[in-house]
Amino acid sequence: MYCRDCGQKLSLRFLENEGLVPYCDNCQKFKFPFFPVAVSMAVTNRRENKILLAKHVGDDDYKLFAGYIKKGESAEKTIPRELKEETQLNAVKWKYLASRYHDAKEILMLGYLVTAESGEIALNEEIEEVKWCTPDEAKELIRKNSTAEYFLNLALAELGRKK
Numbered sequence: 001m002y003c004r005d006c007g008q009k010l011s012l013r014f015l016e017n018e019g020l021v022p023y024c025d026n027c028q029k030f031k032f033p034f035f036p037v038a039v040s041m042a043v044t045n046r047r048e049n050k051i052l053l054a055k056h057v058g059d060d061d062y063k064l065f066a067g068y069i070k071k072g073e074s075a076e077k078t079i080p081r082e083l084k085e086e087t088q089l090n091a092v093k094w095k096y097l098a099s100r101y102h103d104a105k106e107i108l109m110l111g112y113l114v115t116a117e118s119g120e121i122a123l124n125e126e127i128e129e130v131k132w133c134t135p136d137e138a139k140e141l142i143r144k145n146s147t148a149e150y151f152l153n154l155a156l157a158e159l160g161r162k163k
Contacts, residue, residue, distance in 0.1 A: 001022050011023055088122040104147075113159070
């Protein structure tokens with residue numbers, strides 16, 4: 001492990017209430033591990049009776065929409081930007097649901113229920129196909145025991161509370 005500020009090799013030092021933490025002797029600072037943060041979006045239509053799923057290029061599974069939070073950007077800014085980039089749809093409202101560490105990509109995922117304005121969908125180069133699904137269809141298409149299934153189930157529970 002190396003310091004992301006100066007490039008020097010880090011050593012492990014004990015920090016009270018934290019245990020062993022990487023430390024840079026050159027910067028004289030503890031350097032906590034860094035990992036990316038992304039949003040996961042269960043996108044619904046205005047009537048909240050359909051969920052939009054995406055199939056990425058080269059992938060067989062349908063997934064929820066997701067995107068990395070860029071440096072200096074909030075999750076609330078990432079949601080409309082990512083949805084617009086991938087589909088040309090506008091996010092009109094969103095609600096935070098929960099977070100979950102996604103081990104496969106070493107990402108902290110922040111899950112949101114997002115309502116999109118209806119309109120013509122135009123896909124970017126990342127997305128091969130999208131599909132509006134009923135809640136039951138979405139549960140059937142999402143890979144079982146995945147992070148996407150976890151956030152989809154939270155979104156569907158939230159939608160169920162609204163009715």
